[in-house]
Structure formats: C-alpha cells, structure tokens
Amino acid sequence: MQSLGVLEISRRDLLVASAATVTVASTASLSHSQTNAPAAPQSTKTSFTVNGERRELQLDNRTTLLDALREHLHLTGTKKGCDHGQCGACTVLVEGRRVNACLTLAVMHEGESITTIEGLGQPGNLHPMQAAFVEHDGFQCGYCTPGQICSSVAMLEEIKANTPSHVTGDLLARAEVTPAEIRERMSGNICRCGAYSNIVDAITEVAGRKV
Amino acid sequence: MRAFSYERASTIEAAAKAAAGTDGAKFIAGGTNLLDLMKLEIETPTHLIDVNRLGLDRIEPTPDGGLRIGALVRNTDLAADGRIRRDYALLARALLAGASGQLRNRATTAGNLLQRTRCPYFYDTNQPCNKRQPGSGCAALGGFSRQLAVVGVSDACIANHPSDMAVAMRALDAIVETVRSDGTTRSIPIADLHRLPGDTPHIEHVLERGELITAVVLPKPVGGKHIYRKVRDRASYAFALVSIAAVVMQDGTGRVAAGGIAPKPWRDEAAERGLPNGAKAVTAKLLANAHPTEQNAFKLALVERTLSAVLAEARG
Numbered sequence: 001m002q003s004l005g006v007l008e009i010s011r012r013d014l015l016v017a018s019a020a021t022v023t024v025a026s027t028a029s030l031s032h033s034q035t036n037a038p039a040a041p042q043s044t045k046t047s048f049t050v051n052g053e054r055r056e057l058q059l060d061n062r063t064t065l066l067d068a069l070r071e072h073l074h075l076t077g078t079k080k081g082c083d084h085g086q087c088g089a090c091t092v093l094v095e096g097r098r099v100n101a102c103l104t105l106a107v108m109h110e111g112e113s114i115t116t117i118e119g120l121g122q123p124g125n126l127h128p129m130q131a132a133f134v135e136h137d138g139f140q141c142g143y144c145t146p147g148q149i150c151s152s153v154a155m156l157e158e159i160k161a162n163t164p165s166h167v168t169g170d171l172l173a174r175a176e177v178t179p180a181e182i183r184e185r186m187s188g189n190i191c192r193c194g195a196y197s198n199i200v201d202a203i204t205e206v207a208g209r210k211v
Numbered sequence: 212m213r214a215f216s217y218e219r220a221s222t223i224e225a226a227a228k229a230a231a232g233t234d235g236a237k238f239i240a241g242g243t244n245l246l247d248l249m250k251l252e253i254e255t256p257t258h259l260i261d262v263n264r265l266g267l268d269r270i271e272p273t274p275d276g277g278l279r280i281g282a283l284v285r286n287t288d289l290a291a292d293g294r295i296r297r298d299y300a301l302l303a304r305a306l307l308a309g310a311s312g313q314l315r316n317r318a319t320t321a322g323n324l325l326q327r328t329r330c331p332y333f334y335d336t337n338q339p340c341n342k343r344q345p346g347s348g349c350a351a352l353g354g355f356s357r358q359l360a361v362v363g364v365s366d367a368c369i370a371n372h373p374s375d376m377a378v379a380m381r382a383l384d385a386i387v388e389t390v391r392s393d394g395t396t397r398s399i400p401i402a403d404l405h406r407l408p409g410d411t412p413h414i415e416h417v418l419e420r421g422e423l424i425t426a427v428v429l430p431k432p433v434g435g436k437h438i439y440r441k442v443r444d445r446a447s448y449a450f451a452l453v454s455i456a457a458v459v460m461q462d463g464t465g466r467v468a469a470g471g472i473a474p475k476p477w478r479d480e481a482a483e484r485g486l487p488n489g490a491k492a493v494t495a496k497l498l499a500n501a502h503p504t505e506q507n508a509f510k511l512a513l514v515e516r517t518l519s520a521v522l523a524e525a526r527g
C-alpha cells in the first residue's frame with residue numbers, strides 16, 4: 001500500500017508538471033492514459049470578449065479566469081495576490097459585475113464580456129476613477145490598485161442600482177454614497193500599504209461627479 | 212489542482228444524471244468554495260458539471276405567499292431583492308454580513324448552503340483531519356480551536372459551519388428543494404439538510420450522489436423584527452465567531468438561530484419559547500449539551516451576550 005501511495009503521488013506530480021510544460025493536446029492524452037478519469041477532454045475551447053475584443057483560447061479546464069487573462073492574453077494589469085478570494089487584487093468585471101478572477105474558471109465564461117483595468121482606461125485616456133486614484137495618492141506600491149479601481153467602479157454601479165450593504169441603516173431606503181458605505185463595500189480589496197483613506201477620498205470624488 | 216473534464220449542463224435532469232453516472236463528478240456553481248479547495252487538492256473532482264446556465268436564477272412567489280429562490284440566485288441579488296428586503300430582512304442582513312461584494316456577486320444560494328468548514332486544519336493538508344481524510348484524527352481537538360464549534364460536535368470533529376445565510380434560513384424555516392438522478396424531487400427542511408459529525412464528519416449533508424439543489428423555499432412572511440448580529444475579529448470580510456439570527460414579535464416571543472458555534476445552523480425550538488424571559492434561559496437551553504475546548508469556551512458567554520444585545524435592540 002505504501003508504494004502504491006508513492007506511485008500515485010508521482011503520477012499526480014507528473015500531471016501537474018506536464019500541464020505546465022507540454023502542449024494542451026498531449027496533456028490531455030497523457031492524463032487519460034495515466035489516470036482513471038473519464039474519457040473526456042481536459043481542455044476546452046473557450047471564447048469570450050475581453051475589453052471589447054473577441055478572444056478564443058484552447059484552455060486546460062483548470063485555468064482560472066485570472067490565469068487566462070494574465071498568462072494567455074498577457075493582460076498583466078490584473079494582479080494575483082492570494083489566489084484564494086481573500087485579497088481582491090484579481091478583481092475584474094464580468095458582464096459589468098465585479099468578481100474575483102482567481103476563484104472562477106475561464107471555461108465558465110463562454111460568450112461573456114470581461115473588462116480588466118486595461119479596458120477601463122489607458123495612459124492618456126484615463127477612466128475618471130484611475131485619474132482620481134492618481135490625484136488622491138490612492139496607492140503606494142500599486143499592487144492592489146487595478147483591483148481597487150475595477151472594484152470601486154462596479155461598486156458605485158451597485159449603489160446606483162440600489163444594492164444594500166451591511167452598513168445600510170434602512171433596507172427600504174435608497175442606497176447612498178457615504179464614507180462608511182464605501183469602506184464596507186470595498187472591504188473585499190485589501191491594501192497592504194494601507195492607502196485606504198486616500199482610496200476612499202478618490203472614490204468619494206468620483207461618486208460626487210457621477211452618482 | 213488535479214485535472215478534470217468539464218461539461219456545461221443544459222437541463223436539470225441531465226445535470227443530476229451526469230453527476231450520478233460519472234465517477235468523481237461534482238457540480239460547480241459560483242466556484243468560490245469549490246475552486247478554493249481544489250487548488251489545495253482538498254477537493255479532487257475528476258469531472259465538473261457547470262450548473263450556472265440551468266435557468267435556476269429566479270426568485271418567484273409561491274401559491275401560499277412565500278418565495279421560491281432559485282439555487283443559482285447570487286447572494287448579491289438575493290440580498291437586493293425588494294421582497295427579501297421587506298419581508299425577510301433577516302436573510303438580507305445575513306447575506307450582507309458575509310464575504311465581500313465580489314464574492315457575493317458569484318456565490319449562489321445552493322453553493323452557500325453546501326460550503327465547507329473553515330477549520331484551519333481542514334485547510335492544512337499536512338495535518339490530520341477526519342473530515343478531509345477519514346480516520347486520520349483531528350488536529351483541532353488539541354490545537355488552535357478558537358474559531359470552531361462548541362455544540363453538536365463529536366470526538367471526531369469540532370468543525371463549525373461557516374455560512375451566515377444558512378443561519379437566517381434556519382430561523383425562517385426554509386425548505387430545500389432537490390432533483391435526484393432518477394428525476395424524482397424532494398423537499399428537505401433546512402434543519403435536516405446538514406448532518407452532525409458523529410464518527411463520520413466527512414459526510415456533511417443528506418443529499419444523495421447526483422442530487423441537485425434546485426431551489427430554497429421561504430414560507431410566507433412571519434412579520435416581527437428581523438435582526439442578524441454577527442460577531443467577528445474584524446468589522447467586515449471575516450467569518451463569524453458567533454452570530455445570532457432572530458425574529459422577535461411585539462409580545463417578546465420569536466425565533467432564534469445561532470451561527471459559528473455548531474456544525475450546522477443551531478436552533479432549538481423548545482429553548483426559544485423562553486425568549487420573553489430574556490437571553491439567559493434561552494442560551495442555557497440552546498447550549499445545554501455544549502462541549503467547548505479551552506480555547507473556544509468564550510463562545511458560550513458570547514452567545515448569551517449577543518442574544519441579549521439582539522433582544523435589547525428588538526425592544527427598541
């Protein structure tokens with residue numbers, strides 16, 4: 001039994017390693033021959049729209065939306081912090097809604113529309129939220145910033161759509177933009193540098209213009 | 212993460228059938244719990260059945276005045292629904308106290324119910340854990356158990372259920388509707404959905420292989436004041452140490468369920484009959500068979516104080 005266990009571990013490691021180094025097609029056939037997995041493909045052709053452009057990828061099913069964006073489409077603005085839904089660095093917009101790209105599979109987004117920080121604005125053509133973060137010093141190292149900006153843009157839309165939050169006093173009243181609401185609604189974006197108060201200022205300014 | 216094949220189910224029946232007929236198959240909804248665990252190889256499905264496009268994302272009135280919540284309704288949308296905010300504020304409050312805006316946008320009703328424990332040793336694959344690896348032991352018993360359960364536990368496992376939403380649903384007497392692989396349906400009172408660990412902590416609920424949750428039904432509104440109070444280590448984006456979901460009527464009677472303290476939402480209908488007499492007696496009965504560890508015994512007092520605060524708030 002002992003040796004069987006070791007054998008299984010080495011098979012698995014081989015699989016993990018092979019996924020990283022060999023082509024998708026041979027990964028699929030290798031895994032079929034070496035495990036008892038059902039004879040179904042382990043990669044899938046997936047197409048979605050990213051920042052307005054239609055993209056088609058043949059992806060190992062394990063590829064998260066985050067890895068598809070960064071490693072396959074080379075949109076490295078979206079960051080990987082924890083890879084477990086705990087920091088918000090990977091926040092992107094799917095069909096206009098903010099999500100953690102690390103906790104969703106790319107194949108699950110067939111046909112959907114994704115917006116990353118690169119799609120919100122570019123140098124010389126900044127989104128108002130990007131400009132406000134610069135103006136208010138809403139970052140230090142900048143690692144959390146793309147996630148903070150994507151999150152805050154969608155967060156203001158959620159308030160506009162009258163989505164309540166944990167700190168909303170009256171569930172039947174209209175949702176408002178207050179510093180307390182912004183802090184609560186942005187709690188899924190951790191900033192290790194602690195730029196929080198300037199981030200709240202930046203968002204408040206944009207909200208004043210828009211909401 | 213281990214390799215797996217993937218299919219997007221197009222009908223409810225096909226999803227249930229595929230799940231029962233394929234070795235190692237699992238449903239994936241929001242993926243916010245399952246993928247987290249797959250990355251750590253705590254969950255190792257060989258086939259994923261994506262149930263996101265089954266049309267189970269609606270909230271509809273039932274003939275007897277309640278609401279049927281589709282299994283795939285996102286936590287954000289459920290909390291924002293006007294009927295939920297007006298008639299089942301307890302549920303909206305519990306949802307909004309959980310996770311983050313991004314996570315709630317993906318997390319689904321069914322996935323939230325079936326999310327697995329956050330016991331630190333369940334997550335650490337170098338540690339013995341009867342839930343993750345039956346028979347290997349329980350590292351939490353002599354370890355860092357501050358967050359874990361105090362009631363409903365066993366010598367094999369003291370994990371707690373992490374959901375906020377489920378605690379409110381328990382207080383609201385929700386019914387879980389499912390479809391089995393042979394096409395038959397059943398309705399499971401939420402009180403009966405989760406199992407206590409006993410000596411099989413790896414078996415967490417009563418669903419059969421391939422059984423798909425299709426909806427959660429809320430009976431017609433009961434009125435009263437709805438209060439969800441969550442006590443945690445930071446003010447947002449943290450799991451509950453203790454939570455209290457209460458519906459309190461004008462005359463002081465009502466319902467109480469507690470979260471963070473047990474392997475499932477914890478409610479005792481006999482205990483809550485004492486509500487008009489205050490928190491102390493209710494808590495004593497609710498926690499009568501508690502087996503806390505040295506590290507989490509503080510939860511016993513915390514339940515009473517939280518309930519006491521909730522009752523004070525209800526009185527206005």
Ligand SMILES: Cc1cc2nc3c(=O)[nH]c(=O)nc-3n(C[C@H](O)[C@H](O)[C@H](O)COP(=O)(O)OP(=O)(O)OC[C@H]3O[C@@H](n4cnc5c(N)ncnc54)[C@H](O)[C@@H]3O)c2cc1C
Nearest residue numbers: 085240241242243244245309310318319322323374375424
């Ligand atoms: C950082 C972080 C913080 C969090 N904080 C909180 C918190 O404070 N409070 C809280 O309550 N939760 C919290 N959560 C947990 C979150 O609520 C759950 O991850 C989420 O609700 C799971 O839903 P899902 O749709 O993503 O489930 P999935 O991950 O897709 O699925 C979970 C399980 O349910 C099964 N399943 C899914 N749908 C069905 C169905 N229709 N029928 C049968 N089985 C099904 C899957 O097979 C899987 O086993 C947190 C999560 C993270 C990552």
Ligand code: SF4
Nearest residue numbers: 330340341349368369
């Ligand atoms: S409490 Fe349960 S989940 Fe935690 S280590 Fe023990 S057996 Fe595992």
Ligand code: FES
Nearest residue numbers: 081082083088102
């Ligand atoms: S990288 Fe996705 S939440 Fe941290």
Ligand code: FES
Nearest residue numbers: 140142191192193
């Ligand atoms: S600016 Fe450094 S983590 Fe936020």
